[in-house]
Amino acid sequence: xxxxxxxKTRSAAATACRAGHVRVNGVVVKPAHALKPGxxxxVRVNGVxxxxxxxxxxxxxxxxxxxxxxMIDKSPPPPDPxxxxxxxxxxxxxxxxxxxxxxxxxxxLGRTAE
Numbered sequence: 001x002x003x004x005x006x007x008k009t010r011s012a013a014a015t016a017c018r019a020g021h022v023r024v025n026g027v028v029v030k031p032a033h034a035l036k037p038g039x040x041x042x043v044r045v046n047g048v049x050x051x052x053x054x055x056x057x058x059x060x061x062x063x064x065x066x067x068x069x070x071m072i073d074k075s076p077p078p079p080d081p082x083x084x085x086x087x088x089x090x091x092x093x094x095x096x097x098x099x100x101x102x103x104x105x106x107x108x109l110g111r112t113a114e
Contacts, residue, residue: 004058004067006043006050016043050075 007013014031016022021044022029035041039054053072062070090097097105 004052004070005064006041006045006052016045021045048075048078 007016013022017029017031017033020028023042024033024035024039026040026042035054035057037054037056041050041052041054043050043052051074053074054070055072056070058067058070061067090101
């Protein structure tokens with residue numbers, strides 16, 4: 001995954017495997033899992049799921065154009081940046097929202113209290 005540039009570093013790829021964010025043919029795998037052509041890899045990177053089909057294996061890190069030829073990217077398109085920016089976000093560690101904050105969030109999302 002590091003060689004075809006799904007992750008920036010090998011350690012980031014290994015950490016994602018250990019955390020259960022990497023699935024090969026629907027099964028959570030360890031960092032040393034052997035791949036073969038035709039395997040489907042589902043990776044969760046920065047909250048976005050990438051779906052890749054292995055076309056051929058490479059042994060070392062190569063340039064981006066060659067890496068792109070080694071896989072078929074079947075990932076869904078990324079969400080619209082304006083939609084992502086419009087979603088309300090709370091500061092990490094700020095606790096549960098107050099009743100007032102919940103009402104404001106519901107109003108922004110178009111939900112009404114009935």
